[in-house]
Amino acid sequence: MAILKAAIITVTPFQQNCSVIWKEDTKIAAVNDPGGDLEIIEKFIDDQGLTLSKIFITHGHLDHAAGARELADNFKVDIEGPQIEDEFLTSTLEMQGKSYGMDSAQNFTPDRWLNEGDQIELDGEKLDVYHCPGHTPGHVIFHHKESKLAIVGDVLFQGSVGRTDLPGGSMDALIAAIREKVLPLGDDITFIPGHGPISTIGQERLTNPYVADQLFKESSN
Template sequence: MDFRILPVTPFQQNCTLFWCTKTRHAAIIDPGGDIETIDAAIRELSLTPERILLTHGHIDHVGATAEVAQRYDIPIIGPHADDAFLIEGLAFQSQMFGFPSVTGFRPDRWLQQGDEVEVGEIRLEVLHCPGHTPGHVVFFNREAQIAQVGDVLFQGSIGRTDFPRGNHADLIASIRQRLFPLGDDVRFVPGHGPMSTLGAERRSNPFVRD
């Protein structure tokens, strides 16, 4: 598989394209906005969008979801159903964070711990990692040793837990019990900022280091 990170919205949220190099079928992960930026990358890379994958329900990660799904006629997969209240409250999120009005949607499939999602001929494992939001999920490709972790973990930091239904203890448990066991060599794409490895964060991240 291969991937490209596309920072979108004024929050510079990392929308990510994951694709199967054999079929060129792609997942669009967290299309928060700037749909023309996303579309330009898809055309440049000659990809066929196959599905939208959502890590969680915050507007900077899902704001353009309905428009992207309609443009490419593809299903919306994820996050976990515990984030339904956030997706149902997108109009309120738009006002709270100063985003333009967005079109509402309902995922075609909610995800749970242990689920798998196929993109072309690659397989992404689903890890339910609550804390930043109760329904946050992570997508992991074991073969490539890469994960899209959304706002669970960052280079040198962790996700905020002061939003509605955030939980700091749950977030720390998600990182230590579900992410770190994947292995030190696993690279991850965070929801914002630069990539890192799980090993680097386990050794040096002040919030979750050994």
């Protein structure tokens, strides 16, 4: 049985998958990527009787990060992530928000920038951090081995991958990160992507046209 429970709360006009993870016994929780619609996130925390202890951010895009400052202030908790190369995004969220009608967007500097090889911690449970640039330069993902769960933001989707046409994007870097860091997590890992339905690494290895095994073989010929 998974040690961490997880729920997805779809937020912002971009239909972003904010997720809440928590320990079932202590009900101590973290929120990943609170892009906005904080009243929905806060209601979920309240309804489930959870105690929010951390906010984790995969990358600095508006739909993932614009509500982090306000949520952190409301609950007096720290923000961890993304990696520092996304500072050009986390420091301009207010400006980005104005362009998309998200007036509550706030800039932030996280309490802790994350790097490859770091671990984040939720009530004693350790999640491994991998730096997966390509969608944004400072994108990180989180993996909890014991729960066979990964939170991958806009790196990998069911049947697709993150777009790379935005500032700092690189398709080569993204595919390399997926190949070298995400797929090796294992076929039985369930992942929560930044948008759309959950999937497993195994399913993507077989069916995702961007990263499926067969494609690797063809492209290496």
